[in-house]
Amino acid sequence: MQVFNLDSIEAFPYEERDQNVFFKANEFKTRIINLSKGEKIPECEMTSYVIFIVIKGEVEAKINESKFILVKNQCLITEPAKVSMKTVAGARIVGIQVNKN
Numbered sequence: 598m599q600v601f602n603l604d605s606i607e608a609f610p611y612e613e614r615d616q617n618v619f620f621k622a623n624e625f626k627t628r629i630i631n632l633s634k635g636e637k638i639p640e641c642e643m644t645s646y647v648i649f650i651v652i653k654g655e656v657e658a659k660i661n662e663s664k665f666i667l668v669k670n671q672c673l674i675t676e677p678a679k680v681s682m683k684t685v686a687g688a689r690i691v692g693i694q695v696n697k698n
Contacts, residue, residue, distance in 0.1 A: 603629065603652050603691060611638060623696070630682075630690040632656065637683035646695040647680065649673045654688030 601619060608631030609616040617628040630638070632654070640659070649658065655668045659681045667673055677697060682690075 625693055625695045627693045630692050632684045632688045634687050638681055640679050640681040643680050644677050645697055647675050648693040650691040652689050654684060654686060656682045656684045656688045658682045
């Protein structure tokens with residue numbers, strides 16, 4: 598068992614996103630995502646279930662063709678899909694990828 602302080606975990610830019618994984622097991626991995634003002638995550642095809650939890654700020658998430666506005670303390674759970682995100686003012690998110698099998 599481990600306890601993590603989500604406010605103090607260092608977040609790296611999208612290009613270095615593998616360094617944002619702070620816990621990994623065979624069944625899932627958990628990463629911190631920090632988006633600065635105007636930043637976005639380009640569309641990617643996720644083959645796993647994903648849980649996004651907004652811990653600061655606001656994002657617009659696009660899951661396939663559906664758009665959602667997520668604010669602090671909201672959670673989005675998606676099956677495998679095309680996923681992208683963008684923010685106007687900035688956001689900090691926890692992303693949990695859960696293996697489908």
